[in-house]
Amino acid sequence: MLTSIFSPVVCEFARIAVEFLKKGSNPKTYEVAARKLSVPAETVQHGVEGLMFILTESSKLMISEVDFQDSVLVLGFSEELNEILLQLYLENRKEIRQILSELAPSLPHYHNLEWRLDVQLASRALRQQVKPTVTLKLHLESGDTQSARVLQTDPATLLHLIRELERALGEVKSSHCRRILRNIK
Structure with a gap:
């Protein structure tokens, strides 16, 4: 028009x-x-x-x-x-x-990360199985306020998450994505 x-x-x-x-x-x-x-x-x-x-x-x-x-x-x-x-x-x-x-909303952003690996070596019910868990404490900042989020997962899920994030970062480096970003900027 x-x-x-x-x-x-x-x-x-x-x-x-x-x-x-x-x-x-x-x-x-x-x-x-x-x-x-x-x-x-x-x-x-x-x-x-x-x-x-x-x-x-x-x-x-x-x-x-x-x-x-x-x-x-x-x-x-x-x-x-x-x-x-x-x-x-x-x-x-x-x-x-x-x-x-x-x-724009004030979204929290990363400040610090603490992690801990807990392993249950044995129990009477599960004599031969090892049950590891990874506990992450994510510290966030939003303006003047600080907060923390506690996340817990098993190592297999954490490895899958890491692989997916690395794949996403690799995708950003692709020529197709660079062309799109160049046109956006």
């Missing part, structure tokens, strides 16, 4: 998108813009939401000017419109990042 309308209209959509990021969505604004353009309000809403997505994702990843232009180029906008969107992005990216950081 945005490729078929004039640059001033897209500029207005972009201004609305930035305003919505700052203050929140207002359905009446969609209706007013839809009446002016003689299109359904949903079409205007999708256009504004698309621009909000471009701006938020670009700001979140702090992509460079060249990467932003490459990202917008595939959308089929005119050169003039691409330049306007670039200026809008450059003017608002710090403020958008600040808004996004305020909205």
Whole structure:
């Protein structure tokens, strides 16, 4: 839809998108813009939401000017419109990042790990079996608060988990994944 309308209209959509990021969505604004353009309000809403997505994702990843232009180029906008969107992005990216950081949840992150291997060597019921367990105490930080999670598993499950994590890390190094990450950044 945005490729078929004039640059001033897209500029207005972009201004609305930035305003919505700052203050929140207002359905009446969609209706007013839809009446002016003689299109359904949903079409205007999708256009504004698309621009909000471009701006938020670009700001979140702090992509460079060249990467932003490459990202917008595939959308089929005119050169003039691409330049306007670039200026809008450059003017608002710090403020958008600040808004996004305020909205982001404070997730706990790794601080320390303690582990212990417990082995039950024998019991009257199980004379010949050894029953090892690995106990992990994961210390987490979330802002100023600290918490701990205790996890317990057998060595076979722990080895399987390690293999899966190593495989996932190996996948990140694959050419397919690097190409995707390059396009994201």
